[in-house]
Amino acid sequence: MSNAERTQKIAFFFIFLAAFLIVVPVGLIVAIIIQKGLPAITWQFLTDVPRQGMRAGGIFPAIVGTVYLVIGAIIFALPIGVMAAIYLSEYARDNFLTRMIKLAIVNLAGVPSVVYGLFGLALFVVFFKFGASILSGSLTLGIMILPIIITTSREALESVPHSFREASCSLGASKWQTVRYIILPNSIAGILTGTILGIGRAAGETAPILFTVAAFYLPQLPQSIFDQAMALPYHLYVISTQVPNVDEKIRYGTALVLLALVLFMNLVAIIIRYKFRKQKKW
């Protein structure tokens, strides 16, 4: 075996190892959570309120709370994110303002989540007087996932060939008509990818909801968007660190439900995206 060949084999081995190492933690996380959490999953666990100081009963309010928060965050972030992306990709000229907006988006993506929590507390809870509520939490999560949605939407819009814009304009369509009828319909798949990433992030974060919405223990369901709510990631944190003697399987069961919930919401978005991809005509 020549020297070059040997070096190549060694290099290939390490590259493959690095790639394979990504699979290991994912596999282990899923395996451990399923193995330890599955015994806890019963009908009662999914549909009952927590009992005996959260050491028994179910986690239904936390599931509902998380679903509300994710939907709220998407309702807020998706339209604003997509509109901002359209502005940046179709209308914005390369000037100081545009560069500032782009810089702000990059920075927004880099802000630690606990800072979002404090920001949400100061702005929505205190200044706008929304209190600790689903509204405050959704808005805080929404701002957190905005950069994800803007960035992926922009990529999706810009991946529509430039020639379609020319063809549409050459027929006398306005810029907005071109966006509305040609560009948006052909970038929905990419926009949904951003939404999927946003859902996962919004559902899983603890810090942004810590001060803005999450209730330590609230055995009834929220009645309006101005109510506090329990949420799965915060509930998991509470029963893991704040409440002594919680059965391990309840903790892992909660984690499993959170994981399954995110997967399920992603699945819905993936199916919609698949449908749109199939329609793609070029």
Next chain:
Amino acid sequence: MVEIVVKELDIWFGAVHALRGVNMEIASKEILSIIGPASSGKTTFLRTLNRLNELDVTFKMKGSVELTGLDIKKIEAEHLRKKVGMVFALPLPLPLSIFDNVAYGPKVHGVKNKQKQQEIVEKALKQAYLWDEVKDRLGTSAFKLSGGQQQRLCIARTLAVEPEVILFDEPCSGLDPISTAKVEEAMLMLKANYTLILVTNNVKQAARVGDKTAFFLSGELIEIDRTDKMFTTPHDKRTDDYIRGKFG
């Protein structure tokens, strides 16, 4: 009758001086062929007439272009492009069905009535000699058509907005000889009702279909004359050389 008057037209893209002092008159209901080697400014000239160059942010222009006596800068771009349609070098259907491709123009200009849309689509497809080939599958994607059919679809799409002038930017560069002949046949028929401007790399095509021919070189208009004269007794030696295939 004169349809378009171009006066002292200068165009830059950033630092590149793409057109230099072009003066031209284009008569209505005629075919003007524009020939010239690559990057001589033919396409830039064409895209000035429907203000499509303005999509490029580095575009700068001096001089004036008048369409039936009106400065095109004073006409709203959307309205101008309705009057001055364009067929591109490569067939460029929109990612829509055959029907919606043709109906797209009328729709964006406010034709909402389905019955009316159908009439326009049928008429435009017939004018572009495509109706018989596609009438049974108007709902399928335009990308299912062959290259030549797609190009005729693009012509139909342009006709559907009822322009006065149609710009052809090397419309046959990607087509086989039979499809080319069909497109040329369509152009000759359209001459009765429209003013056509054809940019082409194919000197023979210019000779076949053009009433007049213009020769561009390095951003300058070297010569414009009746096609028969241009191809027999050109004034400028460079025109003669290009037509005979000595360069370019």
